[in-house]
Amino acid sequence: MLTFASAASVQAGTINIVVKTVLASQNTKFADPRLSDLIRELESVFRYSSYQLLSQNAMNLNMNQTGAAPLPEDRVLKITPARITGNRAELQLVLFKGDRQIFQTVIQLLNNGMITVGGPEYKGGYLLFNISVSF
Amino acid sequence: MSKYQNICDSMLLSRFFDRELEPDEQTLVREHIKSCPSCQKMHREHQAVSDFFRAGMDEIVSQIRFDSLETKILEQIREKQISWQTKLKLFFLSRRIIIPIAAMAAMMFIFFSLTVKSPVSVAGPSALITSFTGDISSVMFLETPESHQTIIWFQETF
């Protein structure tokens, strides 16, 4: 069961998740102002001159409820919160491209923390998926 | 006086002048000079040469603005420290370059399966990765140096 969640209202026991799809490239020099915090963080590891926000998906999920964020080139990131352990939310992330599963991972993400998943080449740059949670 | 064949010796006087003789020798020569016009003259010349040289050097030194030299020195030290920090930054920069290249190089087209047991730490990385499985050619787990934001970098198979 998939929920294409929008900016849903916050419910008790639910987790707010935001997925930002970013195109990082060397082509131009551009820092999307909506990404300023993220860029500052990424710049300590990556050397790209341009960070462009392609899309943003916000979802509000219950435990074991799966949300999906549509990504470029027929990719979909499915996110399922499993539990809260201390100040971390355990999430299952599964990335699909078409019908094919690219990877699946289980992470424990800090409340108000974020993780960036990246790598696919896209339009002369690389795609980054930044996932942040709050609960 | 028997200690020296010839006490009117300019080499000896030079050492006397620099107070480099043994105390008894020093006394001996001092006493001798009092009664020897030739040595007195040598000693005066000695003093004059020394004065001329010192005065010239002091004059040069007095023309130097040492406060600005000090500022320059401190600036250089700070630059050195900065260049050290730059070196550290370069280390991260080189890691930046490696990320995509290493990923490209590691195209083994294998089914990638990995379980990462992250250390238990509350103030550790933003995300602990407890498992990772994928049909990908490579994957890397990184952390930003300052606020420990977790990054997963993967290379899809083609």
Add this chain to the structure above:
Amino acid sequence: MSKINTDSWDDAKLLSLLRQGNEDAFRALVQKYQARLFRTAYGITYNKEESAEIVQEVFLKVWENLHSFREESKLSTWLYRITVNLCLNWKRTWKRRFRHYHQPIENPDGSEIPELTNDEEHPESALQKKEQEKILWEKIGELPEDARAILVLKECEGLSYDEIADLLKIKKGTVSSRLFYARQRLKELLKDYFDEKEGA
């Protein structure tokens, strides 16, 4: 730049603070030694610009090599040693020598030669004297650099033969004889000047 109050800091105290990376201690070190090291460098190089560069280089080296300083010798000896070595091995030594042999009258700095007498009552003779001193000062510049190194360390810095021998890594007897030779040369150079002075 404000002066650091270092009245209670001897070299040992300074050194221990320096090793803790204390910047005030470093400034104190610079303030305490920069003029002395400059004078030493100038005595050898006979060039203000180079001497200033050398002094900067000395302090950089000190900053970088504090950890390797062994307290077998005094801090000041270590500083003088670095200075003298830098002067004698300075990259533009050849240029300096070239200048000395090809511009015998002019001061290598192109600056005013130190005025040693203040003879305002006789402007003409004062001018003559000044000219003479200029030539003499230039002639001192023709002494071998190692001889001038010993001369400046003895005459200006007041180091003992033992200290000079230690920092130049030569025998005490060599210090004594080179100093003697340097002074003899100076006496010869200054002979007429002093005779005139005495006769005047």
